[in-house]
Amino acid sequence: MSFVIGALKIIFLIGFLVFIHEGAHFLIAKKSGVKVLEFSLGFGKKIWSKKGEETEYFIRMIPLGGYVRMLGEEEDVEDERAFKNVSCWKRLAIVFAGPIINIFFGLLLFWVLASIYNKSPYAGLIVTKRYLVMLFQSIVGLVSGKARAGVVGPVGISSMIVNTSGWFDFFYLMAIISVSLGITNLLPIPGLDGGKIVLIIIEMIRRKKVSEDTELKLTALGMLLLLTIAVFVTMNDVGNLFK
Amino acid sequence: MKKENEKELLKLKRVFSPKYILTEKLAEVYLFFALLIGLCFATKRILYGILMILVLILIIFFKLVFEKRKSNQTVMKFYEDRVEFKGKMFLFKTEERSLKYEEIKDITFTQGATFFEKRFQKAFGYGNIYIYPKKGTYLTHGMQIELVEDIFSKVEQIKNVIGDKMI
Numbered sequence: 160m161s162f163v164i165g166a167l168k169i170i171f172l173i174g175f176l177v178f179i180h181e182g183a184h185f186l187i188a189k190k191s192g193v194k195v196l197e198f199s200l201g202f203g204k205k206i207w208s209k210k211g212e213e214t215e216y217f218i219r220m221i222p223l224g225g226y227v228r229m230l231g232e233e234e235d236v237e238d239e240r241a242f243k244n245v246s247c248w249k250r251l252a253i254v255f256a257g258p259i260i261n262i263f264f265g266l267l268l269f270w271v272l273a274s275i276y277n278k279s280p281y282a283g284l285i286v287t288k289r290y291l292v293m294l295f296q297s298i299v300g301l302v303s304g305k306a307r308a309g310v311v312g313p314v315g316i317s318s319m320i321v322n323t324s325g326w327f328d329f330f331y332l333m334a335i336i337s338v339s340l341g342i343t344n345l346l347p348i349p350g351l352d353g354g355k356i357v358l359i360i361i362e363m364i365r366r367k368k369v370s371e372d373t374e375l376k377l378t379a380l381g382m383l384l385l386l387t388i389a390v391f392v393t394m395n396d397v398g399n400l401f402k
Numbered sequence: 403m404k405k406e407n408e409k410e411l412l413k414l415k416r417v418f419s420p421k422y423i424l425t426e427k428l429a430e431v432y433l434f435f436a437l438l439i440g441l442c443f444a445t446k447r448i449l450y451g452i453l454m455i456l457v458l459i460l461i462i463f464f465k466l467v468f469e470k471r472k473s474n475q476t477v478m479k480f481y482e483d484r485v486e487f488k489g490k491m492f493l494f495k496t497e498e499r500s501l502k503y504e505e506i507k508d509i510t511f512t513q514g515a516t517f518f519e520k521r522f523q524k525a526f527g528y529g530n531i532y533i534y535p536k537k538g539t540y541l542t543h544g545m546q547i548e549l550v551e552d553i554f555s556k557v558e559q560i561k562n563v564i565g566d567k568m569i
Contacts (some may be wrong), residue, residue: 233524318440
């Protein structure tokens with residue numbers, strides 16, 4: 160039973176955070192006039208799909224991820240509604256939307272929980288502000304090399320989710336993971352939203368698009384880097400679980 | 403004349419690239435297995451957790467073996483008047499098919515179908531070629547060869563070989 164409840168906790172937490180992340184990309188893309196071809200919740204084989212006016216909505220078998228596929232996101236297309244053909248500012252807004260919603264949602268949830276715990280929305284606000292300052296100091300410390308990060312990967316995270324006791328504990332962890340997910344996604348690594356942001360900023364400075372070939376190679380390189388990090392973090396996580 | 407028709411003008415092979423298979427497969431299943439392993443350990447099902455790690459290793463191992471075999475068995479040859487294919491169209495049976503150029507309805511190519519396939523095939527320069535027949539269905543008479551190296555140049559070469567023989 161604990162296994163099933165644990166699995167449901169993971170699916171709900173990860174599924175929801177991915178849903179709001181992709182949902183934000185989707186909404187801002189639509190608002191910016193970009194043609195969205197697919198909006199998918201989960202990976203793998205499709206279990207449900209519905210064709211909208213121009214977007215096909217999917218629910219796929221593995222509910223631990225999702226994606227938005229926009230026209231001209233990866234390839235050059237001659238269509239003014241293609242992702243690559245809209246202005247840099249619109250593209251920045253679309254890419255930023257996902258991580259920002261995760262950070263915003265995490266902080267909002269943190270404030271709600273802190274308000275409940277302290278029985279006052281104002282006290283909740285002070286605790287949230289303190290958390291934000293602490294978070295900012297940690298990031299500055301990491302960037303300047305003065306602090307060391309205790310990196311936890313998916314194995315460690317799923318273990319933490321399963322071990323939460325009670326709804327307060329669960330939603331507190333959800334808030335922390337949501338903020339972390341947003342910040343991690345803003346790292347300037349190709350393949351992550353932060354990597355895309357860097358490429359758009361480079362384009363704004365050069366006033367010239369980064370070639371499709373270069374972008375693809377950088378993305379693959381970034382994914383390779385992320386996979387390598389993932390393997391090491393997983394080994395570390397599994398090692399910690401045995402301790 | 404017959405001799406001219408037997409001259410092999412272009413040969414396409416399915417590439418076997420452990421680097422591509424490892425990255426694509428690992429990217430596809432990593433998160434699922436990582437979360438599952440965490441779940442097993444957290445609920446004190448240590449053996450299941452270890453089993454999941456083994457399953458992940460086995461999936462990748464079998465994928466490598468399966469892909470190696472598939473690459474060895476798959477070939478598409480273009481002659482003066484026809485294209486011949488040998489390999490697995492779908493999962494099980496190895497088939498040999500031949501189509502004269504005038505029997506071909508369309509030739510298309512893609513670079514991956516899934517999220518990760520698309521990204522990695524483009525990055526590695528691989529692609530998949532599909533040949534649709536005029537008569538019969540794609541399932542019974544069509545041809546497909548996946549993971550062709552240097553896909554854009556290969557598509558150009560096919561165009562040069564076939565020319566205007568596909569009416």
